Each structure stands twice: as structure tokens, then as C-alpha cells.
Amino acid sequence: MKDNISINIKIDNSGQMPLYLQIARQLSVLIKKGDIKPGEKLPPIRKLARNLGVNPITVVNAYKTLEEEGYVYSRIGSGTFAVNHYGYGKSGDIQKFSLPLLEETDHSEFSLMDQGQIQIKPGTINFASATPSPELFPVNEFKEVLNEVLERDKGFAFSYQESQGFYPLRESIANFVELYNINTTPEEIQIISGAQQGIDIISKVLINPGDYIFIESPSYTGAISAFNSRGARLVEIPIKPDGIDLDFLENSLNKQRPKFIYLMPCFQNPTGYLYSETTRKGILDLAERYNFLIIEDDHLSDLNFSNKRVLPLKSSDRNHRVVYIKSFSKIFMPGLRLAFLISPVQIFNDILTAKHSSDISTSGLLQRAFDLYLRKGIFPAHIETTRRIYKQRYDTMLSSLKKFLPGDISMNPPSGGLNFWLRLPEGYISNNLYIECLKKDILFVPGSFFFPSQKPSPYFRLSFAAVNNREILQGVEVLSRVIRVFLKEYAGIKAPSPTYIPFL
Amino acid sequence: MKDNISINIKIDNSGQMPLYLQIARQLSVLIKKGDIKPGEKLPPIRKLARNLGVNPITVVNAYKTLEEEGYVYSRIGSGTFAVNHYGYGKSGDIQKFSLPLLEETDHSEFSLMDQGQIQIKPGTINFASATPSPELFPVNEFKEVLNEVLERDKGFAFSYQESQGFYPLRESIANFVELYNINTTPEEIQIISGAQQGIDIISKVLINPGDYIFIESPSYTGAISAFNSRGARLVEIPIKPDGIDLDFLENSLNKQRPKFIYLMPCFQNPTGYLYSETTRKGILDLAERYNFLIIEDDHLSDLNFSNKRVLPLKSSDRNHRVVYIKSFSKIFMPGLRLAFLISPVQIFNDILTAKHSSDISTSGLLQRAFDLYLRKGIFPAHIETTRRIYKQRYDTMLSSLKKFLPGDISMNPPSGGLNFWLRLPEGYISNNLYIECLKKDILFVPGSFFFPSQKPSPYFRLSFAAVNNREILQGVEVLSRVIRVFLKEYAGIKAPSPTYIPFL
The missing domain is CATH 3.40.640.10 (Type I PLP-dependent aspartate aminotransferase-like (Major domain))
Incomplete structure (x- = not known):
């Protein structure tokens, strides 16, 4: 049986416009018109794909586009939902995935990994962004x-x-x-x-x-x-x-x-x-x-x-x-x-x-x-204030990492800046850890992004630019727990890294 | 005999820095320190070149650089002078040559033509700039x-x-x-x-x-x-x-x-x-x-x-x-x-x-x-106001051109925009007219700038974006007089166009 939403979507196979965009466009109109209500759940990916006669990845791309445009957000295990209000980027709004990562070229392919859609919502601890938070601005x-x-x-x-x-x-x-x-x-x-x-x-x-x-x-x-x-x-x-x-x-x-x-x-x-x-x-x-x-x-x-x-x-x-x-x-x-x-x-x-x-x-x-x-x-004076605030975050981060992090994670703590560069033991790939952390609302940048080849890497970057002391403490503790489980569960999986679906 | 200024300039022939920049730098320091007083005349080009043992074109380049940086201005037939105050670009200040022409890539080579230094000073009628004047901004x-x-x-x-x-x-x-x-x-x-x-x-x-x-x-x-x-x-x-x-x-x-x-x-x-x-x-x-x-x-x-x-x-x-x-x-x-x-x-x-x-x-x-x-x-409403103001200038320009311009200058008056595109009779080159007009404080853009080859052209562009009605009337009258003389004096001179000295 067709869901209500797919009935309203017309697919044009003439090739004039990519299918995912056709779907995204029509869904955004339904959201704007209120045919899809704020907070309403969108059809599951496989179901919509089946009803429209398209590949599931097409729907993933459509949802991803809507997410980037601020129309929807998604929760792992729950699905994709229309946002309550969109556009202004005030605190409390859904943050777009691309936002905290703007200074890296583009990380959006990650959101398509493992059919995973990711959640960036208030509550996520953002170790990915090396961008200072607006409350520090003069x-x-x-x-x-x-x-x-x-x-x-x-x-x-x-x-x-x-x-x-x-x-x-x-x-x-x-x-x-x-x-x-x-x-x-x-x-x-x-x-x-x-x-x-x-x-x-x-x-x-x-x-x-x-x-x-x-x-x-x-x-x-x-x-x-x-x-x-x-x-x-x-x-x-x-x-x-x-x-x-x-x-x-x-x-x-x-x-x-x-x-x-x-x-x-x-x-x-x-x-x-x-x-x-x-x-x-x-x-x-x-x-x-x-x-x-x-x-x-x-x-x-x-x-x-x-x-x-x-x-x-x-x-x-x-x-x-x-x-x-x-x-x-x-x-x-x-x-x-x-x-x-x-x-x-x-x-x-x-x-x-x-x-x-x-x-x-x-x-x-x-x-x-x-x-x-x-x-x-x-x-x-402003630089010195900024430096002092970051120094506090840095101290918190360093002591938390030393306290919680499993001993087989190696790092060379920096003496300045906004980033820690950590390394998983031999054979582990940080892309996999990234996915596990996302499930616990922890975001960081896998090392692969910093190499031209985007080769899978045991390294990952934790930034403390956009997190306060409380978030650092909590985030490092959760991260460390995830890592311990990860190291066990992925032991021996010298896994091929997830396939990348180039999007942007 | 050496002039006071050249005594203070040291030339380093090691090739580390272009000579013209060495000279410009040192002159700017002398101006900033007050060793060259505001309004003071700089040494004539040939004299300074002789005293420093450099090619006159090097000094031309140095003066040009200083002019672009707002340290000096020049008057044809009089020489180059330190400005009274520099930097803020308020009205009354010396306008830099590059300023009104910013929207075209670069016209500065013209200022070096024929050893000519050009004068952009209050009083110049600027038909070159297609940039609206700040008083129109909301x-x-x-x-x-x-x-x-x-x-x-x-x-x-x-x-x-x-x-x-x-x-x-x-x-x-x-x-x-x-x-x-x-x-x-x-x-x-x-x-x-x-x-x-x-x-x-x-x-x-x-x-x-x-x-x-x-x-x-x-x-x-x-x-x-x-x-x-x-x-x-x-x-x-x-x-x-x-x-x-x-x-x-x-x-x-x-x-x-x-x-x-x-x-x-x-x-x-x-x-x-x-x-x-x-x-x-x-x-x-x-x-x-x-x-x-x-x-x-x-x-x-x-x-x-x-x-x-x-x-x-x-x-x-x-x-x-x-x-x-x-x-x-x-x-x-x-x-x-x-x-x-x-x-x-x-x-x-x-x-x-x-x-x-x-x-x-x-x-x-x-x-x-x-x-x-x-x-x-x-x-x-703002667009409409802007349009009306330019319509007035356009009307003034069109009627002045019809009234004053010699009959052998051809044009297709536009029905909108900010530019008139005029053409000299066969065999005349607008680059030469440009130089004659500069002497009378009239500025326009020769047609050669609008061709990839910068080939000499009989065309030239008159813009009315940065001139008021009074300036248009006066400017077109002077321009027309210059053209009449120019057409006689350059008659039969199917002159090779002036050599270009690439500067930027």
C-alpha cells in the first residue's frame, strides 16, 4: 500500500533532473505547505523507495538534501522528521550537519555511510567543530x-x-x-x-x-x-x-x-x-x-x-x-x-x-x-580572553583524556590550538568508531578527511572549540566508554572501510 | 647636482626587490616622516632618474605606485606632488586612479602611456566610472x-x-x-x-x-x-x-x-x-x-x-x-x-x-x-528612485551629445544602463583621444580595454554613473571641443597605438 506522502510525489524519468532532487524538492514543498506537519515522521527509506520505484540510495540522498536545507532532521533508529521551524540558525534550532564542519571541505558523505542518517541535534557533543562558539564573539x-x-x-x-x-x-x-x-x-x-x-x-x-x-x-x-x-x-x-x-x-x-x-x-x-x-x-x-x-x-x-x-x-x-x-x-x-x-x-x-x-x-x-x-x-585583550577560555577547555580536555581514555589510544598532546589528534591501535579504523560514537551523540572528525586520498585512518581529531567544560567532561567519558566497547567488538575486523558515496 | 630627495634614496642592485618598488617605498617613508612636505613637488622624472642612475620608466613606475597608494598626485605639465592627507577616501581627498575604474580589471597601464602621468583630482570629469556615487546609497x-x-x-x-x-x-x-x-x-x-x-x-x-x-x-x-x-x-x-x-x-x-x-x-x-x-x-x-x-x-x-x-x-x-x-x-x-x-x-x-x-x-x-x-x-522603491536619477542623467547626456558632438562621431544611444558607446571616424584610435582628453580633465575608457587582445579601437565608452547633470553638460561640451581639435590634428595619423607598458 502506498503511503500518503508518496502519492503526492511525481517521478519524471526524462533525466532532466536527478531523481533525488525531484523527490527532495517535492517533499520540501509538502513541508512548506504543511501537508507534512512539523515534527511529522517521513516514510521509512525503503518503503518510500519501493513506493516510488527508485533505489533506496536515491531516497537517502533526497532526505540528506532536505536535512542540509534544514527541512528535516533524523534520529538513528527512529527515522526522519520534519523540523519544527527552519532557517534562522538560532540556538535551539536544529543544527545542520554541515554547519559545525564548514571549515573542513565537506563531510557530508559520512552521513550516508551505512545507510546511516546522522543526528545533529541539541544534546550532541560536538568535538568535530574547530569553530569558536558565538558567545565568545565581541x-x-x-x-x-x-x-x-x-x-x-x-x-x-x-x-x-x-x-x-x-x-x-x-x-x-x-x-x-x-x-x-x-x-x-x-x-x-x-x-x-x-x-x-x-x-x-x-x-x-x-x-x-x-x-x-x-x-x-x-x-x-x-x-x-x-x-x-x-x-x-x-x-x-x-x-x-x-x-x-x-x-x-x-x-x-x-x-x-x-x-x-x-x-x-x-x-x-x-x-x-x-x-x-x-x-x-x-x-x-x-x-x-x-x-x-x-x-x-x-x-x-x-x-x-x-x-x-x-x-x-x-x-x-x-x-x-x-x-x-x-x-x-x-x-x-x-x-x-x-x-x-x-x-x-x-x-x-x-x-x-x-x-x-x-x-x-x-x-x-x-x-x-x-x-x-x-x-x-x-x-x-580580546585575544587574551579568548586564549584563557580555550586554555581552560584545553586543561579540562587534557585531564579528561588522561583520566578516561583507554591506554591503547595514543596521542601527543599539543601545547596550543584547538585540536587533539588521537590514534586507535593498529588495525582499527576511525571511520568505524565515528559511526559508533554518533549513536551516542558524540561527533568528531575521522582522520581520513585530512588526507587527499581520504584513505581510511586510525587517527581522529577531537576539537574543543565548540564545547564547554561540562560537555568536555561528559563527552570524553562517553567517548572513552564507546572506545572500550569498540576495541573489543571490532577486534580483528581489519574491516574494509565503509564505501563512500560522493555527494557534494 | 643631486636634489635633496635623491640623496635620501638608496638603490640596491642585488635584484631582491624591483627598483621602482625600492624607490616608491623610500619615497613613501620620506612622505610619512614629513621629509617631503604635504603639497611639496617631487623631483621631475628625468632628473630623479638621472640622479639615481635608473631608467626614467622606473621612476614613472615608482610615482605611479605612490599615486595608487595615495601618497602623491600629479598634474600634467606641472609635476608630481605629495598629497595633503591620505588614506580615508573621503570626498575632497585625492581620488586614486584605480578607484573609479575598479570594475574594469585594470586601466593603470594607461597612466604610463607616453610617459604621461595622469591626474585624477577633484575637478576631473569622470566618464570612466560605471560605479554609482555614494550619495545615492541608502x-x-x-x-x-x-x-x-x-x-x-x-x-x-x-x-x-x-x-x-x-x-x-x-x-x-x-x-x-x-x-x-x-x-x-x-x-x-x-x-x-x-x-x-x-x-x-x-x-x-x-x-x-x-x-x-x-x-x-x-x-x-x-x-x-x-x-x-x-x-x-x-x-x-x-x-x-x-x-x-x-x-x-x-x-x-x-x-x-x-x-x-x-x-x-x-x-x-x-x-x-x-x-x-x-x-x-x-x-x-x-x-x-x-x-x-x-x-x-x-x-x-x-x-x-x-x-x-x-x-x-x-x-x-x-x-x-x-x-x-x-x-x-x-x-x-x-x-x-x-x-x-x-x-x-x-x-x-x-x-x-x-x-x-x-x-x-x-x-x-x-x-x-x-x-x-x-x-x-x-x-x-529604492530601485525606482535610482532609476529616475539615472534617467535624468541619461537624458542630459543624450541631449548634450546630440547638441555638441561632431557629426562624424557615431553612436547607437542605448535605452537603458549607464554607458554610451561612441565611435571615432575610420582611422582614428580612441587611445590617442584619451590622452588629449586627460589634459582637459576628462576621463573615459578607451575601447581597447574591452577586447581580450586590447587591440587599438576607434570606440570609447562614456559612463554617466559617477557624474551629476552639471558635470555631464560641462564634460560633454569640453569633450566635444577636444574631439574637434583631435580630429584635425590626428587626421591622417593612422598612428600605431601607443606602446603598452604592462604594470599590474
């Missing part, structure tokens, strides 16, 4: 500077801004980076719409199809995808707790010459590793001898929890080898979409051209407001 | 919605936004485009950081090196540069007053198959031409028969000064062939860096991925504010 201060700028500059705040960036902001930033022992001028600074754009622009300037690009292994997926988009050939250089493996690197350099190497020397993502002085000297020396550029992505150097000073690699860049990309997403507000790049002069004009053809310029209003914020001199 | 209304959003959403306004864009804004836009007879849903809409980003994203999705891309000839330089950056092979299809030349297009289609054709059917840039119904039907039909996509860039359809309704091509797109990119830069505020794209489903997921790897997402604060602005329902 909203009132920023509101003030926004209004001051609008009073001061009026329509000019909404004119085109120079592609290189608002000159006074570049001045403020040149002053600001003295904190990092970086000596620069406004002329060397390029304002960008977030660090991802910096990576994209560098890729446009430096990568031609077939060029070799070296990356740390594991590395940031957003960078990997930008490099791939330009047709780069990626060479992975393993990273160790004191930084990139220099011997491996030099061997690779003797085989291939990269256009550049992409590094996160301060609390690397995902490992949290900090480059030692020796590694820093080594990499700068190799860059000189083998003539390549270093792209330094710095989004975490400010979150240093040790007593030793941590500086970007750029501060030691005597030979103009380092392109420095600085993001404020972790220490200020990710939604501002504002970052900057300091580049050696030899490629500066190309960077400016690439910026122009990417989006002409970054919002002048936000540049002017951030300039004023910097000029008020309150940013260092 | 700053107060936008300030209100910004504050409302910050009250309502607090920190969430600064969180990462979904890559596809804030869902409620996509809803608002789906409603808004009903005005254009476009029938869509929030699911088909991608929010982008300005139309240029839309063009860049489409290029990432669709262009592989060596692919053929068809463009109107002439066309928008920002698009040309984005296509070139992906290694496209551009095929130019001439445009006529009723739209692209369909016969020429079909001939070209029989030789090469393009990934897409990039069109501006409503008041094309730079020509102002409006596609007729016949051309629209023809192009949609060819897209179907030859299986290619159409990228429609619509930034001017709202500025229709005739009584006939003007709709985007997308409104007739029955077969999902048109990717529609809509910019608000001309009818709202260019500095907002907010636009949207409506795409056929077959490439939607790729667009989303490309958006993510470009800049993750567009500023959530600005998206939320613009959503609220749209929901207040005041946008159509």
Missing part, C-alpha cells in the same frame, strides 16, 4: 565600531574598496603584526575575504595544471581542494610532533620541485603539532636551497597554552620565501570573512590581479569597522 | 537593518554561514526575482560575494585549460581575465545594437564547441545594447541545438529608461540553459559585495563546492542585513 564592541564607521564614512563605506584593501586597515595590520615579530609595511599586505580565499588566490597565482605542490600529511582539506581545483599534483610529506619530516622532504625535493609547500607551523591542523626551532630553520634553509615558496597558514598561533613564546615562521623569513596568511576566524569571528596575506614582492602584483578577478575587493564596510576595532587597541 | 536604511540584525542574531551573525547562503535570504531573493518573471526556489540560489565571484566560480566549475569560451565582442574585462586565468580559449562574437550576431555565432559553433557563452543581454557592457526578442529566441535555440550553457550577467536590467518592459534572458529559460548572475552593485551598493546566482541543477553541486573552496561563505552579517532589507519591501 558583538557589542563590533556593533559600536560599525556604527561609528557608518557615521564617519557614510556612503563611502559601501563604495568599491581598493582591491589590495583599505589603506588604513593595512596600516593597522602592519602595526598589529609587530606582536608576532613580523616587520612589514601596508604595501606588502593584501586584504582577503578569509584565509580560504588567500589559499585560493595563491593557487591561482602559482599553480598551473600538473605542477607539484607539497603539503603536510595530514593537512587542511580546504587547501587540498583548492590545490586540486587548479590541477596540482599533491605530494604528501609526513608531519611529526616537532614539525614536517625534513629528511622525507629533502628526498622528495630531489625527485620533484614544488611550486610551493603549504604549512601550518603553529599548532597544525589537524595534529596540533608545533614546529621546533630546528624544523623551522631546516625548512627555511631548504626553501632557499631548492628555490621554492612556503605558504604559511596561521590561524592558531595566538592560542598558545605554554610558557614558551610561539611565533609564526614568517617572523624568521629573512629571504622573502614565506607567504603569510593570517586568519581571524579562530581568535575573532569566523563570519567576518576577513583575513590578510603578506607576500614577498616578486608575486605581489600577481596576487593583486588574482584578488581582483576573484571578487574585486573585500567588503569595505567590514574592513573599515575592523580597522577601527584594531585602532581602539582592544584586540590584544 | 546608508541610513541599511544601518537600521544592520543594527536590527545584531540585536536579533547576536553572535550568530558572525558565525560561519552555510556556503550556499543564508536560507532566509535565499527565500527573499526567490520572491524578489518574481519581479523579473523568474520562477525559482531558494534551493536553486547560490549567494556570492559579488558578480565577479560568480564569474570566477563558474569558471572554476566549467573551464578546463584549452576549453573554448564564447564572449561578446567587446565584453567585460573582469570576465575576460577570469576566463583567461583558467586557461580558456576565447572566441569573440561581435555584438550589434539588437544583440549578439547570431549568424557569426552559428558559424563559430560549427567550428568550435564552447563550454558556455558569456552574455550581458540587458544594456550590455560596454555597448549599452539591448538584446531583441529575436536575438533572445535565437540564442536560446542555439544553446539547445548545440548543447552549451549561457552565463547571463545582469547588472543593469533595472535601469530601463524606455517604456518597454525589459526582462533578463533567464525569464525565458525553459530548458535550463541559463546560469543567471545578478549583481546589486549598480542599483544598490557596490561595496556590499553581495550578489546571487541561479543555476540549472546539473551543475549546482559543483558550484557549491567551488564557492566553498573560494571563500567558504559570504559574510553572514551582510547576508542577514540584506535579507531584512528585502523583507521590509523597500527595495523596489
Whole structure:
């Protein structure tokens, strides 16, 4: 017998539109019209698939699309339900799966694993997101500077801004980076719409199809995808707790010459590793001898929890080898979409051209407001507050992990940043653990996401950016229990990792 | 004898930094320190070059850099002077040459033509800029919605936004485009950081090196540069007053198959031409028969000064062939860096991925504010006000051109938009006229900029976006006088066009 909902869905097999989208569209209309009531359960996947005469995976894709669009949510073992209200992303709303993971390219394929639909709902402990929570943002201060700028500059705040960036902001930033022992001028600074754009622009300037690009292994997926988009050939250089493996690197350099190497020397993502002085000297020396550029992505150097000073690699860049990309997403507000790049002069004009053809310029209003914020001199205090809050979370996380985690899980605790990088014993794959944890409302990022091949990995990343102390304590305890059971149940299953269903 | 300034400049010939940048840097320091006083004249180009032992073009480049950075301005026949104050871009400040021209990729090479340095100073009549003037922006209304959003959403306004864009804004836009007879849903809409980003994203999705891309000839330089950056092979299809030349297009289609054709059917840039119904039907039909996509860039359809309704091509797109990119830069505020794209489903997921790897997402604060602005329902009234103001300028421009312009200058007056496209008699080149006009403080864009080859052209573009009625009257009169003299003096000079010195 047909259910009420499938009666209302018409399938067009002409190939004009993918089947899953046809289904998702029509379901979203039913939800919007109220034919499917808020909270109402949608038909089970197999049943709807049978009634519509389509493959179950098509329905999975349709439900997944609806979930991404905020129309439905799902509970393992219970099914898929229309949300109560959708759209505004206020706390209390259903959080979309993609939201906390935005900074990684895309994790949505995981939600299709094992026919599993996943639940991201209030109550889930989110160790996946390395994005700070909105309650840490200095909203009132920023509101003030926004209004001051609008009073001061009026329509000019909404004119085109120079592609290189608002000159006074570049001045403020040149002053600001003295904190990092970086000596620069406004002329060397390029304002960008977030660090991802910096990576994209560098890729446009430096990568031609077939060029070799070296990356740390594991590395940031957003960078990997930008490099791939330009047709780069990626060479992975393993990273160790004191930084990139220099011997491996030099061997690779003797085989291939990269256009550049992409590094996160301060609390690397995902490992949290900090480059030692020796590694820093080594990499700068190799860059000189083998003539390549270093792209330094710095989004975490400010979150240093040790007593030793941590500086970007750029501060030691005597030979103009380092392109420095600085993001404020972790220490200020990710939604501002504002970052900057300091580049050696030899490629500066190309960077400016690439910026122009990417989006002409970054919002002048936000540049002017951030300039004023910097000029008020309150940013260092905000960074210190942020650092202290994260330091607390870090301490809680570290002590909980030490207390609860089974002894056969290994880690090298970082001395800063927002991530712990853990490793399952030989033969276990974190993708499987991920699924088990989801059932207990614990979310983390499996290691496979940080490798270009997405190869199954025993590693996984726990972030403490979006969880409070209570959640950390509770989450680590539950996680540790799940792991103990997992290690028993999956013993000997050197299982083929779940099949990936590419979705996005 | 050495002048005081050159004594203070040290030239390093090691090749670490281009000479012109060394000079510009040191001069900027002297200006900032006050060693060169505000308003003080800088040494003449040849003199400084001789004293420093460099080529005069190096000094020209240095001065040009300083001018772009807002440190100096220059007056033809008088020299180069330190500005009185720099940076904030308020009215009364020296306007940088690059500013009014931002929407075209780069015109700065012109300032180096003929050793000429150009003057952009208050008093110049700017027919070059197609960017609306800040006094037309609804700053107060936008300030209100910004504050409302910050009250309502607090920190969430600064969180990462979904890559596809804030869902409620996509809803608002789906409603808004009903005005254009476009029938869509929030699911088909991608929010982008300005139309240029839309063009860049489409290029990432669709262009592989060596692919053929068809463009109107002439066309928008920002698009040309984005296509070139992906290694496209551009095929130019001439445009006529009723739209692209369909016969020429079909001939070209029989030789090469393009990934897409990039069109501006409503008041094309730079020509102002409006596609007729016949051309629209023809192009949609060819897209179907030859299986290619159409990228429609619509930034001017709202500025229709005739009584006939003007709709985007997308409104007739029955077969999902048109990717529609809509910019608000001309009818709202260019500095907002907010636009949207409506795409056929077959490439939607790729667009989303490309958006993510470009800049993750567009500023959530600005998206939320613009959503609220749209929901207040005041946008159509603002568009109408803007349209009326430009209609006045258009009328003034048209009557002035008819009154003053020598009869041998030909034009097809547009029925909307912001540009007039004029043509010198056979054998004359607008680059030369450009230089003559600069001497009289009249600025326009020579036609060569709108062709991929930058070939010398008899055409030139006059925009009335950034000039008031008084300036139009005065500007057209002066321009016409310059043209009369120019036509005599350059008669018979089928001159080789001035050499281009690539700068950016």
C-alpha cells in the first residue's frame, strides 16, 4: 500500500533532473505547505523507495538534501522528521550537519555511510567543530565600531574598496603584526575575504595544471581542494610532533620541485603539532636551497597554552620565501570573512590581479569597522580572553583524556590550538568508531578527511572549540566508554572501510 | 647636482626587490616622516632618474605606485606632488586612479602611456566610472537593518554561514526575482560575494585549460581575465545594437564547441545594447541545438529608461540553459559585495563546492542585513528612485551629445544602463583621444580595454554613473571641443597605438 506522502510525489524519468532532487524538492514543498506537519515522521527509506520505484540510495540522498536545507532532521533508529521551524540558525534550532564542519571541505558523505542518517541535534557533543562558539564573539564592541564607521564614512563605506584593501586597515595590520615579530609595511599586505580565499588566490597565482605542490600529511582539506581545483599534483610529506619530516622532504625535493609547500607551523591542523626551532630553520634553509615558496597558514598561533613564546615562521623569513596568511576566524569571528596575506614582492602584483578577478575587493564596510576595532587597541585583550577560555577547555580536555581514555589510544598532546589528534591501535579504523560514537551523540572528525586520498585512518581529531567544560567532561567519558566497547567488538575486523558515496 | 630627495634614496642592485618598488617605498617613508612636505613637488622624472642612475620608466613606475597608494598626485605639465592627507577616501581627498575604474580589471597601464602621468583630482570629469556615487546609497536604511540584525542574531551573525547562503535570504531573493518573471526556489540560489565571484566560480566549475569560451565582442574585462586565468580559449562574437550576431555565432559553433557563452543581454557592457526578442529566441535555440550553457550577467536590467518592459534572458529559460548572475552593485551598493546566482541543477553541486573552496561563505552579517532589507519591501522603491536619477542623467547626456558632438562621431544611444558607446571616424584610435582628453580633465575608457587582445579601437565608452547633470553638460561640451581639435590634428595619423607598458 502506498503511503500518503508518496502519492503526492511525481517521478519524471526524462533525466532532466536527478531523481533525488525531484523527490527532495517535492517533499520540501509538502513541508512548506504543511501537508507534512512539523515534527511529522517521513516514510521509512525503503518503503518510500519501493513506493516510488527508485533505489533506496536515491531516497537517502533526497532526505540528506532536505536535512542540509534544514527541512528535516533524523534520529538513528527512529527515522526522519520534519523540523519544527527552519532557517534562522538560532540556538535551539536544529543544527545542520554541515554547519559545525564548514571549515573542513565537506563531510557530508559520512552521513550516508551505512545507510546511516546522522543526528545533529541539541544534546550532541560536538568535538568535530574547530569553530569558536558565538558567545565568545565581541558583538557589542563590533556593533559600536560599525556604527561609528557608518557615521564617519557614510556612503563611502559601501563604495568599491581598493582591491589590495583599505589603506588604513593595512596600516593597522602592519602595526598589529609587530606582536608576532613580523616587520612589514601596508604595501606588502593584501586584504582577503578569509584565509580560504588567500589559499585560493595563491593557487591561482602559482599553480598551473600538473605542477607539484607539497603539503603536510595530514593537512587542511580546504587547501587540498583548492590545490586540486587548479590541477596540482599533491605530494604528501609526513608531519611529526616537532614539525614536517625534513629528511622525507629533502628526498622528495630531489625527485620533484614544488611550486610551493603549504604549512601550518603553529599548532597544525589537524595534529596540533608545533614546529621546533630546528624544523623551522631546516625548512627555511631548504626553501632557499631548492628555490621554492612556503605558504604559511596561521590561524592558531595566538592560542598558545605554554610558557614558551610561539611565533609564526614568517617572523624568521629573512629571504622573502614565506607567504603569510593570517586568519581571524579562530581568535575573532569566523563570519567576518576577513583575513590578510603578506607576500614577498616578486608575486605581489600577481596576487593583486588574482584578488581582483576573484571578487574585486573585500567588503569595505567590514574592513573599515575592523580597522577601527584594531585602532581602539582592544584586540590584544580580546585575544587574551579568548586564549584563557580555550586554555581552560584545553586543561579540562587534557585531564579528561588522561583520566578516561583507554591506554591503547595514543596521542601527543599539543601545547596550543584547538585540536587533539588521537590514534586507535593498529588495525582499527576511525571511520568505524565515528559511526559508533554518533549513536551516542558524540561527533568528531575521522582522520581520513585530512588526507587527499581520504584513505581510511586510525587517527581522529577531537576539537574543543565548540564545547564547554561540562560537555568536555561528559563527552570524553562517553567517548572513552564507546572506545572500550569498540576495541573489543571490532577486534580483528581489519574491516574494509565503509564505501563512500560522493555527494557534494 | 643631486636634489635633496635623491640623496635620501638608496638603490640596491642585488635584484631582491624591483627598483621602482625600492624607490616608491623610500619615497613613501620620506612622505610619512614629513621629509617631503604635504603639497611639496617631487623631483621631475628625468632628473630623479638621472640622479639615481635608473631608467626614467622606473621612476614613472615608482610615482605611479605612490599615486595608487595615495601618497602623491600629479598634474600634467606641472609635476608630481605629495598629497595633503591620505588614506580615508573621503570626498575632497585625492581620488586614486584605480578607484573609479575598479570594475574594469585594470586601466593603470594607461597612466604610463607616453610617459604621461595622469591626474585624477577633484575637478576631473569622470566618464570612466560605471560605479554609482555614494550619495545615492541608502546608508541610513541599511544601518537600521544592520543594527536590527545584531540585536536579533547576536553572535550568530558572525558565525560561519552555510556556503550556499543564508536560507532566509535565499527565500527573499526567490520572491524578489518574481519581479523579473523568474520562477525559482531558494534551493536553486547560490549567494556570492559579488558578480565577479560568480564569474570566477563558474569558471572554476566549467573551464578546463584549452576549453573554448564564447564572449561578446567587446565584453567585460573582469570576465575576460577570469576566463583567461583558467586557461580558456576565447572566441569573440561581435555584438550589434539588437544583440549578439547570431549568424557569426552559428558559424563559430560549427567550428568550435564552447563550454558556455558569456552574455550581458540587458544594456550590455560596454555597448549599452539591448538584446531583441529575436536575438533572445535565437540564442536560446542555439544553446539547445548545440548543447552549451549561457552565463547571463545582469547588472543593469533595472535601469530601463524606455517604456518597454525589459526582462533578463533567464525569464525565458525553459530548458535550463541559463546560469543567471545578478549583481546589486549598480542599483544598490557596490561595496556590499553581495550578489546571487541561479543555476540549472546539473551543475549546482559543483558550484557549491567551488564557492566553498573560494571563500567558504559570504559574510553572514551582510547576508542577514540584506535579507531584512528585502523583507521590509523597500527595495523596489529604492530601485525606482535610482532609476529616475539615472534617467535624468541619461537624458542630459543624450541631449548634450546630440547638441555638441561632431557629426562624424557615431553612436547607437542605448535605452537603458549607464554607458554610451561612441565611435571615432575610420582611422582614428580612441587611445590617442584619451590622452588629449586627460589634459582637459576628462576621463573615459578607451575601447581597447574591452577586447581580450586590447587591440587599438576607434570606440570609447562614456559612463554617466559617477557624474551629476552639471558635470555631464560641462564634460560633454569640453569633450566635444577636444574631439574637434583631435580630429584635425590626428587626421591622417593612422598612428600605431601607443606602446603598452604592462604594470599590474
